[in-house]
Amino acid sequence: MNKIDKVKTFVIEKPIKLDCGKTISNFPVAYETYGKLNDKRDNAILAFHALSGDQFVAGINPITNKSGWWSYLVGPNKPVDTNKFFVICANVIGGCMGSYGPSSIDEKTNKKIGTNFPVITINDMVNVQYNLLDFFKIDKLYSVMGGSMGGMQVLQFVANFPNKTRTAIPIACTASHSAQNIALNELGRQAIMADANWKRGDYLNLENSPDKGLSVARMAAHITYLSKKGLQEKFGRKLQERDDLKFSFDADFQIESYLRHQGSAFVDRFDANSYLYITRAMDYFDLVKEYNGNLSSAFKGNKVKFFIISFTSDWLYPTSENKEIVIALNAAGADVGFIEIISDKGHDSFLLEVPEFLKSIKSFLEANY
Amino acid sequence: MKKEFQIISELIEVNKRVLDVGCGDGTLMKHLHDNKNIDIRGLEISKDNVQKCIAKGLPVIEGNAEKDLEQFPDSSFDYVILSQTLQAFYNPEKVINNLLRVANKAIVTIPNFGYWKVRIHLLLKGTMPITKNLPNEWFNTPNLHMCSIKDFVNFSKQKKFNLFRSLALHQEKVSEINKSNLNLKNFFSELGIFLIEK
Known part of the structure:
Protein backbone atom coordinates (compact mmCIF):
# COMPACT_ATOMS: atom_id res chain seq x y z
CA MET A 1 0.00 0.00 0.00
CA HIS A 177 -7.36 12.05 33.79
CA SER A 178 -9.07 15.26 34.91
CA ALA A 179 -12.53 16.48 33.94
CA GLN A 180 -10.92 19.34 32.01
CA ASN A 181 -8.81 16.91 30.00
CA ILE A 182 -11.76 14.63 29.30
CA ALA A 183 -13.68 17.71 28.14
CA LEU A 184 -10.90 18.77 25.79
CA ASN A 185 -10.65 15.26 24.34
CA GLU A 186 -14.40 15.14 23.87
CA LEU A 187 -14.20 18.41 21.94
CA GLY A 188 -11.73 16.77 19.55
CA ARG A 189 -13.81 13.65 19.16
CA GLN A 190 -16.97 15.65 18.47
CA ALA A 191 -15.13 17.65 15.79
CA ILE A 192 -14.24 14.39 14.03
CA MET A 193 -17.68 12.85 14.42
CA ALA A 194 -19.35 16.07 13.19
CA ASP A 195 -17.46 15.78 9.90
CA ALA A 196 -19.89 14.32 7.34
CA ASN A 197 -17.05 12.20 5.96
CA TRP A 198 -16.61 10.32 9.22
CA LYS A 199 -19.59 8.03 8.49
CA ARG A 200 -19.45 6.30 11.87
CA GLY A 201 -15.84 5.41 11.22
CA ASP A 202 -16.46 3.56 7.98
CA TYR A 203 -14.69 6.25 5.89
CA LEU A 204 -11.62 4.02 5.66
CA ASN A 205 -13.45 1.83 3.15
CA LEU A 206 -14.81 4.85 1.26
CA GLU A 207 -13.41 7.72 -0.78
CA ASN A 208 -13.06 10.60 1.67
CA SER A 209 -11.69 10.92 5.21
CA PRO A 210 -12.96 13.31 7.90
CA ASP A 211 -9.91 15.52 7.42
CA LYS A 212 -11.67 18.71 8.43
CA GLY A 213 -12.89 17.25 11.70
CA LEU A 214 -9.50 15.76 12.54
CA SER A 215 -7.80 19.01 11.63
CA VAL A 216 -10.05 21.03 13.96
CA ALA A 217 -9.47 18.46 16.71
CA ARG A 218 -5.74 18.88 16.29
CA MET A 219 -5.97 22.69 16.24
CA ALA A 220 -7.92 22.74 19.48
CA ALA A 221 -5.57 20.26 21.10
CA HIS A 222 -2.51 22.14 19.94
CA ILE A 223 -3.63 25.25 21.81
CA THR A 224 -3.74 23.20 25.00
CA TYR A 225 -0.14 22.09 24.50
CA LEU A 226 1.12 25.69 24.60
CA SER A 227 0.98 28.39 27.25
CA LYS A 228 -0.66 31.80 27.00
CA LYS A 229 2.69 33.47 27.54
CA GLY A 230 4.41 31.25 24.97
CA LEU A 231 1.74 32.03 22.37
CA GLN A 232 1.89 35.74 23.10
CA GLU A 233 5.66 35.84 22.78
CA LYS A 234 5.82 33.76 19.63
CA PHE A 235 2.85 35.23 17.76
CA GLY A 236 1.38 38.17 19.61
CA ARG A 237 -0.97 39.93 17.17
CA LYS A 238 1.45 39.60 14.28
CA LEU A 239 -0.21 39.46 10.88
CA GLN A 240 0.33 36.72 8.33
CA GLU A 241 2.04 38.06 5.16
CA ARG A 242 -0.10 41.20 5.05
CA ASP A 243 0.20 44.79 6.19
CA ASP A 244 -3.28 45.20 7.58
CA LEU A 245 -6.45 43.36 8.50
CA LYS A 246 -8.38 42.12 5.45
CA PHE A 247 -11.87 42.26 6.97
CA SER A 248 -12.45 38.63 6.01
CA PHE A 249 -12.21 35.20 7.60
CA ASP A 250 -8.91 34.30 6.03
CA ALA A 251 -6.00 33.74 8.36
CA ASP A 252 -5.13 37.37 9.10
CA PHE A 253 -3.08 36.49 12.17
CA GLN A 254 0.04 34.36 12.27
CA ILE A 255 -1.43 32.27 15.07
CA GLU A 256 -4.38 31.34 12.83
CA SER A 257 -2.13 30.38 10.00
CA TYR A 258 0.08 28.39 12.35
CA LEU A 259 -2.85 26.43 13.75
CA ARG A 260 -4.28 25.75 10.28
CA HIS A 261 -0.90 24.41 9.26
CA GLN A 262 -0.73 22.19 12.36
CA GLY A 263 -4.18 20.85 11.55
CA SER A 264 -3.57 20.10 7.90
CA ALA A 265 -0.12 18.57 8.48
CA PHE A 266 -1.63 16.26 11.10
CA VAL A 267 -4.26 14.72 8.83
CA ASP A 268 -1.51 13.55 6.46
CA ARG A 269 -0.04 11.28 9.10
CA PHE A 270 -2.86 10.44 11.49
CA ASP A 271 -6.05 8.46 11.30
CA ALA A 272 -9.21 10.05 12.70
CA ASN A 273 -10.50 6.80 14.21
CA SER A 274 -7.16 6.27 15.97
CA TYR A 275 -7.59 9.75 17.43
CA LEU A 276 -10.95 8.70 18.85
CA TYR A 277 -9.60 5.48 20.33
CA ILE A 278 -6.45 6.90 21.85
CA THR A 279 -8.14 9.94 23.43
CA ARG A 280 -10.72 7.53 24.89
CA ALA A 281 -7.96 5.44 26.42
CA MET A 282 -6.52 8.57 28.05
CA ASP A 283 -9.94 9.54 29.44
CA TYR A 284 -10.45 6.09 30.93
CA PHE A 285 -7.07 6.25 32.67
CA ASP A 286 -7.59 6.35 36.42
CA LEU A 287 -4.91 4.52 38.35
CA MET B 1 32.85 17.55 54.31
CA LYS B 2 32.24 20.14 56.99
CA LYS B 3 32.44 19.28 60.68
CA GLU B 4 28.73 19.90 61.21
CA PHE B 5 27.90 17.09 58.78
CA GLN B 6 30.39 14.75 60.45
CA ILE B 7 28.70 15.31 63.79
CA ILE B 8 25.23 14.77 62.31
CA SER B 9 26.46 11.61 60.64
CA GLU B 10 27.86 10.30 63.94
CA LEU B 11 24.48 10.79 65.61
CA ILE B 12 22.82 8.41 63.15
CA GLU B 13 23.20 4.61 63.35
CA VAL B 14 23.80 2.55 60.19
CA ASN B 15 20.96 1.17 58.00
CA LYS B 16 18.43 3.79 59.04
CA ARG B 17 15.85 5.62 56.96
CA VAL B 18 16.60 9.34 56.88
CA LEU B 19 15.02 12.47 55.38
CA ASP B 20 17.30 15.46 54.85
CA VAL B 21 15.14 18.60 54.77
CA GLY B 22 16.91 21.39 52.90
CA CYS B 23 19.48 18.90 51.65
CA GLY B 24 21.35 21.47 49.54
CA ASP B 25 23.66 19.92 46.96
CA GLY B 26 23.34 16.50 48.58
CA THR B 27 26.80 16.34 50.23
CA LEU B 28 25.47 14.99 53.53
CA MET B 29 22.95 12.70 51.81
CA LYS B 30 25.66 11.14 49.69
CA HIS B 31 27.92 10.68 52.72
CA LEU B 32 25.15 8.97 54.70
CA HIS B 33 24.20 6.78 51.77
CA ASP B 34 27.75 5.74 50.89
CA ASN B 35 29.19 5.31 54.39
CA LYS B 36 26.32 4.29 56.62
CA ASN B 37 24.05 2.46 54.22
CA ILE B 38 21.29 4.94 54.94
CA ASP B 39 18.06 4.81 52.91
CA ILE B 40 18.10 8.54 52.23
CA ARG B 41 15.60 11.05 50.84
CA GLY B 42 16.02 14.78 50.35
CA LEU B 43 13.72 17.78 50.18
CA GLU B 44 15.19 20.91 48.60
CA ILE B 45 13.78 24.26 47.53
CA SER B 46 16.50 25.36 45.08
CA LYS B 47 16.25 24.01 41.52
CA ASP B 48 20.02 24.29 41.07
CA ASN B 49 20.62 22.15 44.12
CA VAL B 50 17.98 19.65 43.02
CA GLN B 51 19.86 19.26 39.72
CA LYS B 52 23.11 18.70 41.66
CA CYS B 53 21.47 15.98 43.75
CA ILE B 54 20.06 14.28 40.65
CA ALA B 55 23.54 14.26 39.12
CA LYS B 56 24.73 12.41 42.23
CA GLY B 57 21.97 9.84 41.81
CA LEU B 58 20.22 10.98 44.99
CA PRO B 59 16.44 10.86 45.39
CA VAL B 60 15.53 14.48 45.99
CA ILE B 61 12.13 16.12 45.83
CA GLU B 62 11.89 19.76 44.89
CA GLY B 63 9.76 21.44 47.50
CA ASN B 64 9.32 23.77 50.42
CA ALA B 65 9.57 22.22 53.89
CA GLU B 66 6.82 24.46 55.19
CA LYS B 67 4.32 23.04 52.67
CA ASP B 68 5.75 19.79 51.40
CA LEU B 69 6.58 17.97 54.63
CA GLU B 70 2.84 17.28 54.78
CA GLN B 71 3.16 14.69 52.03
CA PHE B 72 5.27 12.32 54.12
CA PRO B 73 3.29 9.86 56.23
CA ASP B 74 3.63 9.69 60.03
CA SER B 75 6.78 7.98 61.31
CA SER B 76 7.96 7.17 57.80
CA PHE B 77 11.60 7.89 58.72
CA ASP B 78 13.92 7.05 61.63
CA TYR B 79 15.63 10.42 61.49
CA VAL B 80 14.94 13.75 59.88
CA ILE B 81 17.71 16.33 59.48
CA LEU B 82 17.25 20.10 59.38
CA SER B 83 20.58 21.82 58.95
CA GLN B 84 20.71 25.59 59.51
CA THR B 85 17.29 26.16 57.99
CA LEU B 86 14.93 26.50 60.94
CA GLN B 87 15.48 30.25 61.16
CA ALA B 88 14.20 30.71 57.59
CA PHE B 89 10.69 29.41 58.24
CA TYR B 90 7.58 31.47 58.91
CA ASN B 91 6.54 29.06 61.61
CA PRO B 92 9.49 27.15 63.11
CA GLU B 93 7.35 25.50 65.78
CA LYS B 94 5.03 24.00 63.17
CA VAL B 95 8.00 22.75 61.17
CA ILE B 96 9.54 21.02 64.21
CA ASN B 97 6.21 19.41 65.02
CA ASN B 98 6.04 18.18 61.45
CA LEU B 99 9.62 16.86 61.61
CA LEU B 100 8.70 14.88 64.71
CA ARG B 101 5.60 13.61 62.96
CA VAL B 102 7.45 12.14 59.96
CA ALA B 103 10.36 10.81 62.04
CA ASN B 104 10.88 9.69 65.61
CA LYS B 105 14.07 11.70 65.92
CA ALA B 106 15.02 15.06 64.48
CA ILE B 107 18.49 16.54 64.22
CA VAL B 108 18.22 20.34 64.08
CA THR B 109 21.19 22.66 63.77
CA ILE B 110 21.07 26.43 64.21
CA PRO B 111 23.56 29.22 63.58
CA ASN B 112 24.01 30.76 67.05
CA PHE B 113 23.00 34.41 67.22
CA GLY B 114 24.41 34.51 70.74
CA TYR B 115 27.96 33.88 69.48
CA TRP B 116 30.32 36.57 70.79
CA LYS B 117 31.38 37.76 67.33
CA VAL B 118 27.73 38.37 66.46
CA ARG B 119 27.20 40.29 69.70
CA ILE B 120 30.37 42.34 69.23
CA HIS B 121 29.47 43.15 65.64
CA LEU B 122 26.14 44.64 66.64
CA LEU B 123 27.55 46.26 69.77
CA LEU B 124 30.53 47.99 68.16
CA LYS B 125 29.53 48.47 64.53
CA GLY B 126 25.85 49.02 65.20
CA THR B 127 24.87 47.15 62.02
CA MET B 128 23.29 43.75 61.53
CA PRO B 129 25.93 41.05 62.13
CA ILE B 130 27.59 39.33 59.17
CA THR B 131 29.60 36.23 60.01
CA LYS B 132 30.71 32.98 58.37
CA ASN B 133 27.42 31.32 59.29
CA LEU B 134 25.33 34.45 58.70
CA PRO B 135 26.75 35.78 55.44
CA ASN B 136 23.80 37.88 54.24
CA GLU B 137 22.91 41.55 54.62
CA TRP B 138 19.74 42.45 56.52
CA PHE B 139 17.88 43.17 53.28
CA ASN B 140 18.61 39.92 51.49
CA THR B 141 18.81 37.41 54.31
CA PRO B 142 16.42 34.45 54.09
CA ASN B 143 16.47 34.30 57.88
CA LEU B 144 13.23 35.42 59.48
CA HIS B 145 13.63 33.98 62.95
CA MET B 146 17.21 34.15 64.17
CA CYS B 147 17.82 32.68 67.59
CA SER B 148 20.65 31.86 69.96
CA ILE B 149 21.48 28.47 71.45
CA LYS B 150 19.93 29.67 74.69
CA ASP B 151 16.77 30.79 72.88
CA PHE B 152 16.44 27.37 71.31
CA VAL B 153 16.97 25.55 74.60
CA ASN B 154 14.34 27.76 76.28
CA PHE B 155 11.99 27.31 73.31
CA SER B 156 12.34 23.54 73.50
CA LYS B 157 11.59 23.60 77.22
CA GLN B 158 8.52 25.74 76.68
CA LYS B 159 7.21 23.62 73.79
CA LYS B 160 8.17 20.36 75.50
CA PHE B 161 10.52 19.22 72.76
CA ASN B 162 12.72 16.56 74.30
CA LEU B 163 16.35 17.56 73.67
CA PHE B 164 18.11 14.21 73.81
CA ARG B 165 21.52 15.60 72.90
CA SER B 166 22.62 19.24 72.77
CA LEU B 167 25.98 19.92 71.17
CA ALA B 168 27.93 23.09 70.57
CA LEU B 169 30.39 23.57 67.73
CA HIS B 170 33.22 26.05 67.75
CA GLN B 171 36.15 25.99 65.33
CA GLU B 172 35.79 22.28 64.57
CA LYS B 173 35.50 21.43 68.28
CA VAL B 174 32.37 19.76 69.62
CA SER B 175 31.19 19.86 73.20
CA GLU B 176 28.07 18.93 75.14
CA ILE B 177 25.77 21.69 76.27
CA ASN B 178 24.27 21.28 79.75
CA LYS B 179 22.46 23.42 82.31
CA SER B 180 25.63 24.64 83.99
CA ASN B 181 27.55 25.67 80.86
CA LEU B 182 24.65 26.99 78.77
CA ASN B 183 25.62 30.67 79.07
CA LEU B 184 29.23 29.90 78.22
CA LYS B 185 28.37 27.73 75.19
CA ASN B 186 25.90 30.36 74.08
CA PHE B 187 28.73 32.88 74.05
CA PHE B 188 31.54 30.83 72.51
CA SER B 189 29.81 28.55 69.94
CA GLU B 190 29.03 29.27 66.32
CA LEU B 191 26.57 26.46 65.90
CA GLY B 192 24.13 24.46 68.04
CA ILE B 193 23.29 20.87 67.11
CA PHE B 194 20.25 19.29 68.76
CA LEU B 195 18.91 15.77 68.69
CA ILE B 196 15.21 15.98 69.47
CA GLU B 197 13.14 12.92 70.25
CA LYS B 198 9.41 12.54 70.34
Missing part, protein backbone atom coordinates in the same frame (compact mmCIF):
# COMPACT_ATOMS: atom_id res chain seq x y z
CA ASN A 2 2.45 2.62 1.16
CA LYS A 3 5.47 3.25 3.38
CA ILE A 4 3.61 1.99 6.46
CA ASP A 5 3.90 -1.55 5.15
CA LYS A 6 7.66 -1.24 5.54
CA VAL A 7 7.79 -0.44 9.28
CA LYS A 8 9.18 -3.12 11.63
CA THR A 9 6.51 -5.21 13.30
CA PHE A 10 6.31 -8.30 15.44
CA VAL A 11 3.20 -10.41 15.81
CA ILE A 12 1.68 -11.25 19.18
CA GLU A 13 0.15 -14.66 18.67
CA LYS A 14 -1.09 -15.41 22.17
CA PRO A 15 -4.46 -14.09 23.26
CA ILE A 16 -4.52 -10.87 25.27
CA LYS A 17 -7.63 -10.01 27.22
CA LEU A 18 -8.56 -6.36 26.97
CA ASP A 19 -10.21 -4.31 29.73
CA CYS A 20 -13.39 -4.09 27.64
CA GLY A 21 -13.72 -7.87 27.93
CA LYS A 22 -12.76 -8.76 24.35
CA THR A 23 -9.71 -10.87 23.57
CA ILE A 24 -7.31 -10.18 20.73
CA SER A 25 -4.59 -12.41 19.30
CA ASN A 26 -2.37 -12.72 16.24
CA PHE A 27 -1.95 -9.01 15.76
CA PRO A 28 1.01 -6.82 14.78
CA VAL A 29 2.89 -4.33 16.97
CA ALA A 30 5.04 -1.83 15.09
CA TYR A 31 8.27 -0.81 16.79
CA GLU A 32 11.59 0.90 16.26
CA THR A 33 14.88 0.65 18.15
CA TYR A 34 17.89 2.92 18.55
CA GLY A 35 21.36 1.92 19.76
CA LYS A 36 22.44 -1.61 20.63
CA LEU A 37 21.40 -4.02 23.33
CA ASN A 38 24.58 -4.83 25.29
CA ASP A 39 25.79 -8.33 26.21
CA LYS A 40 24.38 -8.09 29.73
CA ARG A 41 21.07 -6.98 28.19
CA ASP A 42 20.73 -4.37 30.93
CA ASN A 43 20.82 -1.11 28.94
CA ALA A 44 17.33 -1.14 27.43
CA ILE A 45 14.98 1.80 27.80
CA LEU A 46 11.35 1.50 26.79
CA ALA A 47 9.95 4.85 25.65
CA PHE A 48 6.19 5.31 25.47
CA HIS A 49 4.74 7.78 23.01
CA ALA A 50 1.99 10.34 23.58
CA LEU A 51 -1.37 10.78 21.81
CA SER A 52 -0.07 11.93 18.45
CA GLY A 53 3.31 10.18 18.60
CA ASP A 54 4.58 6.95 17.09
CA GLN A 55 7.49 4.54 17.36
CA PHE A 56 9.90 6.92 15.60
CA VAL A 57 11.46 8.53 18.66
CA ALA A 58 14.73 9.78 17.22
CA GLY A 59 16.50 10.44 13.95
CA ILE A 60 14.29 10.96 10.91
CA ASN A 61 10.80 9.51 10.84
CA PRO A 62 10.73 7.52 7.54
CA ILE A 63 7.00 8.06 7.06
CA THR A 64 6.89 11.82 7.57
CA ASN A 65 10.55 12.59 6.75
CA LYS A 66 10.58 14.85 9.81
CA SER A 67 12.63 14.56 12.99
CA GLY A 68 11.52 11.94 15.50
CA TRP A 69 9.25 13.32 18.24
CA TRP A 70 11.89 13.04 20.95
CA SER A 71 14.94 13.88 18.85
CA TYR A 72 16.12 16.57 21.29
CA LEU A 73 16.32 13.91 23.97
CA VAL A 74 17.18 10.64 22.26
CA GLY A 75 20.03 9.83 19.88
CA PRO A 76 23.80 9.45 19.70
CA ASN A 77 25.42 11.82 22.26
CA LYS A 78 21.98 13.13 23.24
CA PRO A 79 20.77 13.12 26.89
CA VAL A 80 19.42 9.61 26.33
CA ASP A 81 22.60 8.53 24.58
CA THR A 82 21.99 5.73 22.11
CA ASN A 83 25.73 5.03 22.04
CA LYS A 84 25.13 3.72 25.53
CA PHE A 85 21.45 2.83 25.80
CA PHE A 86 19.18 0.65 23.68
CA VAL A 87 15.96 2.58 23.19
CA ILE A 88 12.81 0.75 22.14
CA CYS A 89 9.51 2.36 21.22
CA ALA A 90 6.34 0.75 19.91
CA ASN A 91 3.29 2.23 18.30
CA VAL A 92 0.39 1.78 20.75
CA ILE A 93 -2.45 -0.53 19.80
CA GLY A 94 -5.24 1.58 18.41
CA GLY A 95 -2.57 3.65 16.67
CA CYS A 96 -2.04 4.12 12.97
CA MET A 97 1.68 3.63 12.39
CA GLY A 98 1.63 -0.10 11.82
CA SER A 99 0.28 -1.49 15.09
CA TYR A 100 -3.09 -3.20 15.33
CA GLY A 101 -5.71 -0.44 15.17
CA PRO A 102 -8.89 0.77 13.49
CA SER A 103 -7.11 1.16 10.15
CA SER A 104 -5.98 -2.49 10.19
CA ILE A 105 -7.74 -4.89 7.80
CA ASP A 106 -10.22 -7.38 9.22
CA GLU A 107 -9.25 -10.65 7.54
CA LYS A 108 -12.79 -12.00 7.70
CA THR A 109 -14.38 -9.15 5.80
CA ASN A 110 -11.27 -7.87 4.01
CA LYS A 111 -12.34 -4.39 5.06
CA LYS A 112 -10.76 -1.89 7.42
CA ILE A 113 -11.91 -2.45 11.00
CA GLY A 114 -12.91 1.13 11.76
CA THR A 115 -15.10 1.53 14.83
CA ASN A 116 -15.51 -2.22 15.13
CA PHE A 117 -12.11 -2.05 16.79
CA PRO A 118 -12.51 -2.66 20.54
CA VAL A 119 -12.21 0.31 22.90
CA ILE A 120 -8.74 0.08 24.43
CA THR A 121 -7.18 1.43 27.62
CA ILE A 122 -3.75 2.55 28.77
CA ASN A 123 -3.56 -0.76 30.63
CA ASP A 124 -4.18 -2.65 27.36
CA MET A 125 -1.48 -0.62 25.58
CA VAL A 126 1.01 -1.44 28.33
CA ASN A 127 0.14 -5.13 28.52
CA VAL A 128 0.68 -5.39 24.78
CA GLN A 129 4.02 -3.55 24.85
CA TYR A 130 5.22 -5.74 27.73
CA ASN A 131 5.66 -8.44 25.09
CA LEU A 132 8.57 -6.44 23.68
CA LEU A 133 10.66 -7.70 26.63
CA ASP A 134 10.15 -11.30 25.53
CA PHE A 135 10.70 -10.38 21.92
CA PHE A 136 14.10 -8.82 22.69
CA LYS A 137 14.89 -11.37 25.46
CA ILE A 138 15.25 -8.65 28.07
CA ASP A 139 14.66 -9.72 31.65
CA LYS A 140 14.71 -6.24 33.15
CA LEU A 141 14.66 -2.82 31.52
CA TYR A 142 16.97 -0.09 32.71
CA SER A 143 14.20 2.47 32.40
CA VAL A 144 10.69 3.18 31.22
CA MET A 145 10.01 6.78 30.24
CA GLY A 146 7.41 8.91 28.55
CA GLY A 147 5.59 12.23 28.65
CA SER A 148 1.86 12.98 28.72
CA MET A 149 0.05 9.77 27.70
CA GLY A 150 3.53 8.21 27.61
CA GLY A 151 3.87 9.08 31.30
CA MET A 152 0.56 7.39 32.07
CA GLN A 153 1.91 4.26 30.41
CA VAL A 154 5.04 4.51 32.58
CA LEU A 155 2.89 4.56 35.74
CA GLN A 156 0.75 1.69 34.52
CA PHE A 157 3.81 -0.34 33.50
CA VAL A 158 5.41 -0.01 36.93
CA ALA A 159 2.13 -0.84 38.67
CA ASN A 160 1.65 -3.93 36.47
CA PHE A 161 5.26 -5.13 36.30
CA PRO A 162 7.16 -3.74 39.31
CA ASN A 163 10.15 -6.04 38.84
CA LYS A 164 10.68 -5.40 35.15
CA THR A 165 12.43 -2.05 35.26
CA ARG A 166 15.09 -0.45 37.44
CA THR A 167 13.99 3.14 36.94
CA ALA A 168 10.90 5.01 35.75
CA ILE A 169 10.52 8.55 34.44
CA PRO A 170 6.91 9.75 34.13
CA ILE A 171 6.90 13.26 32.68
CA ALA A 172 4.13 15.89 32.57
CA CYS A 173 1.35 13.41 33.25
CA THR A 174 -1.30 12.40 35.74
CA ALA A 175 -2.51 9.31 37.57
CA SER A 176 -6.12 10.17 36.87
CA VAL A 288 -6.35 5.95 41.58
CA LYS A 289 -9.68 4.20 41.00
CA GLU A 290 -7.93 1.02 39.83
CA TYR A 291 -6.31 0.87 43.28
CA ASN A 292 -9.55 1.62 45.16
CA GLY A 293 -8.89 5.30 45.75
CA ASN A 294 -5.40 4.79 47.17
CA LEU A 295 -2.77 5.50 44.53
CA SER A 296 0.10 4.63 46.84
CA SER A 297 -0.99 0.99 46.96
CA ALA A 298 -0.15 0.83 43.24
CA PHE A 299 3.49 1.26 44.24
CA LYS A 300 3.67 -0.57 47.60
CA GLY A 301 6.90 -2.50 48.05
CA ASN A 302 8.18 -1.22 44.74
CA LYS A 303 11.98 -1.13 44.29
CA VAL A 304 11.86 1.02 41.16
CA LYS A 305 13.69 4.34 41.30
CA PHE A 306 11.25 7.05 40.15
CA PHE A 307 12.02 10.47 38.73
CA ILE A 308 9.02 12.71 38.12
CA ILE A 309 9.21 15.88 36.08
CA SER A 310 6.66 18.66 35.54
CA PHE A 311 6.77 22.06 33.83
CA THR A 312 5.74 25.41 35.30
CA SER A 313 3.59 26.51 32.33
CA ASP A 314 1.91 23.14 31.69
CA TRP A 315 -1.77 23.73 32.45
CA LEU A 316 -2.92 20.48 30.88
CA TYR A 317 -1.00 18.21 33.26
CA PRO A 318 -0.01 20.79 35.88
CA THR A 319 2.64 20.40 38.57
CA SER A 320 -0.09 19.78 41.16
CA GLU A 321 -1.21 16.59 39.38
CA ASN A 322 2.37 15.38 38.97
CA LYS A 323 2.92 16.05 42.66
CA GLU A 324 -0.02 13.81 43.51
CA ILE A 325 2.06 10.99 42.07
CA VAL A 326 5.08 12.06 44.14
CA ILE A 327 2.94 12.13 47.29
CA ALA A 328 1.56 8.66 46.58
CA LEU A 329 5.07 7.32 46.00
CA ASN A 330 6.27 8.88 49.25
CA ALA A 331 3.34 7.37 51.07
CA ALA A 332 4.40 4.00 49.68
CA GLY A 333 7.97 4.62 50.85
CA ALA A 334 9.19 4.40 47.25
CA ASP A 335 12.45 5.85 45.98
CA VAL A 336 11.33 9.05 44.29
CA GLY A 337 12.84 12.24 42.96
CA PHE A 338 10.92 15.20 41.61
CA ILE A 339 11.74 18.44 39.81
CA GLU A 340 9.57 21.17 38.32
CA ILE A 341 11.26 22.68 35.27
CA ILE A 342 10.79 26.38 34.53
CA SER A 343 9.54 26.75 30.96
CA ASP A 344 7.15 29.01 29.03
CA LYS A 345 6.52 26.32 26.44
CA GLY A 346 3.52 24.71 28.12
CA HIS A 347 2.76 21.00 28.02
CA ASP A 348 4.82 20.67 24.84
CA SER A 349 7.96 21.44 26.88
CA PHE A 350 8.76 17.74 27.17
CA LEU A 351 9.14 17.52 23.38
CA LEU A 352 11.18 20.70 22.97
CA GLU A 353 14.66 21.97 23.59
CA VAL A 354 14.37 22.88 27.26
CA PRO A 355 17.97 22.67 28.57
CA GLU A 356 17.20 22.12 32.28
CA PHE A 357 14.81 19.32 31.38
CA LEU A 358 17.27 17.61 29.06
CA LYS A 359 20.02 18.00 31.65
CA SER A 360 17.94 16.48 34.45
CA ILE A 361 17.15 13.35 32.42
CA LYS A 362 20.77 12.94 31.35
CA SER A 363 21.96 13.28 34.98
CA PHE A 364 19.38 10.85 36.27
CA LEU A 365 20.12 8.18 33.67
CA GLU A 366 23.90 8.51 33.96
CA ALA A 367 23.99 8.61 37.77
CA ASN A 368 21.83 5.55 38.27
CA TYR A 369 23.10 3.27 35.50
